Amino acid sequence: MQKTLTILVMLALGAYAAACLALFLMQRSLIYYPPRAAAVPAPQVSTLEVPGASLKVSERPAAGHGAVIYLGGNAEDVSASLPLLDASYPERALYLLHYRGYAGSTGKPAEEELVHDALALFDKVAPEHGDIVVVGRSLGSGVAVQLATQRPVRRLVLVTPFDSLRDLAAAQFPYMPVRWLLRDRYESWRYAPQVTAPTLILAAGQDEIIPAESTRQLSTRFAPKVATMRVIEGVGHNTISNSPEYVKALAWAR
Template sequence: MILLIVIAGYAAACLLLFAAQRSFIYFPPQTPSVLAPRTSTLAVPGAQVKVSERPRQGNKAVIYLGGNAEDVSASLPLLDSAFPDHALYLMHYRGYAGSSGKPTEKALVSDALALFDQVRGGHSDIVVIGRSLGTGVAVQVAALRPVSRLVLVTPFDSLGALAARQFPFFPVRWLLQDKYESWRHAPRVTAPTLLIVAGQDEIIPVRSSTQLFSRFASGVATINIIDGAGHNGISESPAYIPALQWAK
């Protein structure tokens, strides 16, 4: 009887984890902290997705895909400094500040592809930058579209591997709906790629980033480990903007 109670309790915990899993992945900010020079709305099936923009004439553009709790508008000043000659497009995920709908891996990747296709109408040289969760979106975009250069900031090989570290007593790899298995998509990326890794990342182990690095075809990717930087503080490192400017 005790064993049956334990099994039933464990099964109930698994069911709860399955039902609530996206609340552990996505933490949408509701208010942008920086007023963008211009905003636009990307009409996609089932949602209206906000895009913060810093316009520039010419063929160069940057598409930025942020982290799971990131207000991407806060990255505008930094990206403006790193890419003064590029038009900037920062996508607010579904359910995040200014965007409707609910975030899922399938939806975010589909939206990012739609944004790329729209941006490509005015710019032929497009850099895609993903940070943290956004690296899982960015690598899929680069595998499916003619990205000029790809930058992955604090990237991981798969969300399932990270979740297994957080919930070691649960079969999270089976329970996960949004897997973000970047290692599956990396071999199809042909654009020059830079992985920017925080040397003291407390959320995504350096090993996860280096495992992803090993999945790219020979000569496609390089890796830059910023010593002393943590996961959330990497953008405050003096080495961060120079690292991003590799993509110019």
Template structure:
């Protein structure tokens, strides 16, 4: 074997090993469970998802209408309670902790998290007339699939993406992401099936989700269904600190 062939072989072997490593560890790049905070039994709703406990923080459960919140990939959803309570006064609030987050068991995956969200929605339908679904960042990809399959009252997507596969390809441009990625969260595939009024809230200075990705997602909804709002000067993780954020959650345009 010539030196050139030997080097080429070693490079190919290293590249293949890198791709294999990414494939094996890919979910560690998507899901970042935050440190577990104490669970208040008085405000905890536990679902049984086929033997896996799913922790849901619940507030004002006796209200007639409800909000189901699906957070970001590294978010302790309880931290979002103040702005949700301000945006949706008088509504019951349900904040789902993904698998391995909070007191939830199991391991997260796209299929599992969407199934858990559907399970929670069906649980809430028995006691609430109208349910608004709010999905932030990673949660936007779960929320849009839920809204495509169930009669939600309204859908709010905060810093949403067209697909996680596209975002991953930006970070790993020399890797065949489309072949390797298991959890693609292709939100664009589900947008046209959403019937509920939808608000997309983008951060003007989002350093994680490119504005083009959010704008592309908006084009996949049926005409008149979705409206895109941009919070100028906000970053991906600081959008909740902006004054207009609560108003946009509430539906003020």
């Protein structure tokens, strides 16, 4: 009986270890869902060459000092946001980054690389447009916060952001040691205190993906008077941009 119990325990431990290994190896496929192609044609598409990848950038050119860099969600075709961004920022040039592996960009997405790519895009845009607003949506909020700590961002807009992807994943897989397995953690709480750009946090009133507490917690991480939070009621995580209030809210950063 004891021998049988020992075997069962060993089998259970082996199965658990195998599950942990599978989660570790597959984790990025559970985070990133790249669209294959851009659905909305941009007025202009440029290529940003970075170490290990060639990135597509959907652009809406505009003369003048102002520009917007848009960093999308984990499954987002950023070109679909062109019409709304055009309406919100008619006088600013628009630059929408297609992450590595997304819609024509080469390479594989990972947190460190996405942050480096966002910095590279900022550095490409800055010589022509010195007044740069950064908009980060969902996963892109984690990239945008880190960008804002390393470059002189004029204003920062975070749409349906989270405090920490690691905490969200740990809640999603409560019986797995996710906090130790996760490589891409997007811990915005670590970087938010360093942000000096005026920041607007846009939350969806019925967000079914990001817990309201995670967004509220992030709003408390910024230095006093840096961040303002606004909740758009009656919308979810993926439908917040359908609200007429969305364009009005983005216009805060004009």
